[in-house]
Amino acid sequence: MIPFLSLKDVTALHGDEINAAVTRVVNSGWYLQGQENEAFESHYAQYIGTKHCIGCANGLDALIWIYRAYIELGMMQPGDEVIVPANTYIASILAITENGLKAVLVEPNPETLELDDSKIEAAITPRTKSILLVHLYGRCAYTEKIGELCQRYRLHLVEDNAQAHGCTYNGRKTGSLAEAAGHSFYPGKNLGALGDGGAVTTDNKELADCIRALANYGSTKKYVFKYCGRNSRLDEIQAAVLDVKLRHLDEDNRMRQEVAAYYYDNINNPLVTLPTRLPDENNVYHLFPILCERRDELQDYLKQNGVQTLIHYPIPPHLQECYKGEWGGMQLPITERLAKQELSLPISQVMKPSEMDSVVRLLNEF
Numbered sequence: 320m321i322p323f324l325s326l327k328d329v330t331a332l333h334g335d336e337i338n339a340a341v342t343r344v345v346n347s348g349w350y351l352q353g354q355e356n357e358a359f360e361s362h363y364a365q366y367i368g369t370k371h372c373i374g375c376a377n378g379l380d381a382l383i384w385i386y387r388a389y390i391e392l393g394m395m396q397p398g399d400e401v402i403v404p405a406n407t408y409i410a411s412i413l414a415i416t417e418n419g420l421k422a423v424l425v426e427p428n429p430e431t432l433e434l435d436d437s438k439i440e441a442a443i444t445p446r447t448k449s450i451l452l453v454h455l456y457g458r459c460a461y462t463e464k465i466g467e468l469c470q471r472y473r474l475h476l477v478e479d480n481a482q483a484h485g486c487t488y489n490g491r492k493t494g495s496l497a498e499a500a501g502h503s504f505y506p507g508k509n510l511g512a513l514g515d516g517g518a519v520t521t522d523n524k525e526l527a528d529c530i531r532a533l534a535n536y537g538s539t540k541k542y543v544f545k546y547c548g549r550n551s552r553l554d555e556i557q558a559a560v561l562d563v564k565l566r567h568l569d570e571d572n573r574m575r576q577e578v579a580a581y582y583y584d585n586i587n588n589p590l591v592t593l594p595t596r597l598p599d600e601n602n603v604y605h606l607f608p609i610l611c612e613r614r615d616e617l618q619d620y621l622k623q624n625g626v627q628t629l630i631h632y633p634i635p636p637h638l639q640e641c642y643k644g645e646w647g648g649m650q651l652p653i654t655e656r657l658a659k660q661e662l663s664l665p666i667s668q669v670m671k672p673s674e675m676d677s678v679v680r681l682l683n684e685f
């Protein structure tokens with residue numbers, strides 16, 4: 320069986336260093352808000368290219384805290400609108416609606432699968448205050464046009480960088496292109512912890528200070544609470560593990576890019592469409608999505624022949640039961656078609672050439 324992703328092998332790749340880091344924290348007797356967080360935050364800020372990094376409990380919280388901070392600082396108000404791609408993972412949308420903001424769904428470009436920048440302007444109203452740009456599947460979604468629209472309409476640009484650690488745009492890392500970015504360290508992400516974790520990166524000190532307080536009960540000083548925050552901290556063991564994995568992130572991403580290059584060069588089944596190809600630095604291939612009208616049949620065929628695939632994502636947010644009140648009856652034809660046709664092939668830094676070869680051979684035979 321060729322697994323979609325073997326986390327066991329991913330951890331084993333840098334296993335000795337990870338074990339040493341975990342043991343160091345276990346033996347230190349200090350498990351929260353210590354030097355491991357400080358070290359990782361400083362290294363990650365440096366890597367992304369921002370002045371500040373704030374560790375927090377997970378990627379969803381990172382995004383929630385960014386919008387909550389805008390509200391606390393008076394830069395946004397509940398009821399304001401945030402433009403977001405309609406085909407993203409539910410967390411991007413939840414971060415908006417959790418804060419009493421209105422998510423305005425915009426369709427993706429079916430050739431790139433990223434937010435279609437030609438459709439943004441029509442969605443802007445006097446209440447639009449922000450764009451939440453998702454670098455979906457590890458591919459840079461930023462365009463100059465998006466930057467210009469944000470300037471012209473005075474919109475706060477925020478990045479959801481949960482799937483794109485290490486991806487760049489004109490030499491700058493995603494996560495440093497906007498006012499603030501949310502990152503997830505969910506185990507399966509390109510930079511994954513051994514449990515939950517997340518972070519916010521930003522150059523804005525006011526925003527950074529507010530987010531650091533919000534993620535720690537709203538506290539600015541021990542036993543002094545400025546905001547009604549929550550307990551949303553990154554623990555020391557995860558910070559230590561992430562610091563080890565950050566040192567290997569670029570080489571791990573290069574291995575993903577090699578798998579992707581092999582897929583692009585060798586998949587030639589006319590029933591299968593690949594997203595347009597970008598230069599390597601602009602795509603760190605968190606996932607390798609393909610499109611196929613007979614997707615379910617193809618997935619079964621691959622499974623029967625020992626290849627595990629996944630669908631990202633089978634039901635788009637506007638058709639989820641939790642948002643029935645918000646978007647019941649709304650139609651988004653491109654997003655809905657992608658949900659029916661998308662299939663994610665195995666890709667990771669531990670995939671073997673023989674496995675890549677089997678996936679391509681089976682796919683071309685289908």
Ligand SMILES: *Cc1c(COP(=O)(O)O)cnc(C)c1O
Pocket residue numbers: 377378379380407408410411453479481482502503504505515516517
């Ligand atoms: C994983 C993910 C998140 C949320 O991260 P968690 O750490 O699981 O909370 C947010 N947005 C996108 C696009 C993701 O893929």
